[in-house]
Amino acid sequence: MAIFTLRTTLIATIFALSTAASSAVTLDDVVDDDGIPQLPENFRSWEFLGAFSGLAADKNGSHEMHTVYASPGTVEYYQQNNAYPDAAVLVKEVLETDTENLTTGRISYATKTKGWFVWIKDSKGRFPESKLWGDGWGWAFYAAGDKPKLQTTDYKTDCLGCHVPAKDTDYSYVRGYPVLEIEPMSGGQNKSADNKEASESPRE
Numbered sequence: 001m002a003i004f005t006l007r008t009t010l011i012a013t014i015f016a017l018s019t020a021a022s023s024a025v026t027l028d029d030v031v032d033d034d035g036i037p038q039l040p041e042n043f044r045s046w047e048f049l050g051a052f053s054g055l056a057a058d059k060n061g062s063h064e065m066h067t068v069y070a071s072p073g074t075v076e077y078y079q080q081n082n083a084y085p086d087a088a089v090l091v092k093e094v095l096e097t098d099t100e101n102l103t104t105g106r107i108s109y110a111t112k113t114k115g116w117f118v119w120i121k122d123s124k125g126r127f128p129e130s131k132l133w134g135d136g137w138g139w140a141f142y143a144a145g146d147k148p149k150l151q152t153t154d155y156k157t158d159c160l161g162c163h164v165p166a167k168d169t170d171y172s173y174v175r176g177y178p179v180l181e182i183e184p185m186s187g188g189q190n191k192s193a194d195n196k197e198a199s200e201s202p203r204e
């Protein structure tokens, strides 16, 4: 009887642990044995940070939409610490668009995926030899196709230059993510405007 109870407890514990683990993203889930950042399968169900719309002069609308997601827990951590947590994973999905006159006006909306930019926060310099890691991040771009295809060979030439303008905010274009600093229920009031201490932070 005692053994039976112990076994039941163990099974229940293991089950509880494995369900808890399934919602958290670990580095092993997103980095392979060679240290290559992988494209996470379920990122669309993660936290939504924001969207960028690239305008096309000839279409009177957007020619591209960029939607950015972060692994669970990133938003809350950022709101509290004004920084991304170590091992946070960000995915920027690049999509084609259509533009139409809808009842709301002339509207562009996302359609087919072109590719994915994957970013993994690395505060510890885990892969000093890798050309896909450095400046606090793991960097990779996957082109869409039959199978996502890694296109990045060296983040310094493939990525970094374009992110230098956002260096003060850890190379991230946080200006497009009101969720990281604005509490919508307070009427869109900017937290850092109320809080003088926060204005010392790199985001200002």
Ligand code: HEC
Pocket: 052, 066, 068, 090, 091, 092, 117, 118, 119, 138, 139, 140, 141, 152, 155, 158, 159, 160, 162, 163, 171, 172, 173, 174
């Ligand atoms: C041509 C310039 C350019 C290149 C090259 C580029 N990026 Fe970006 N990236 C941007 C800009 C600008 C944004 C934000 C606005 C947008 O998406 O248009 C951005 C946004 C991102 C985001 C969303 C998170 C954030 O706030 O920055 C990720 C993730 C990202 N890039 C990863 C990468 C990776 C990985 C590479 C290299 C494989 C790369 N980028 C190469 C310009 C670039």
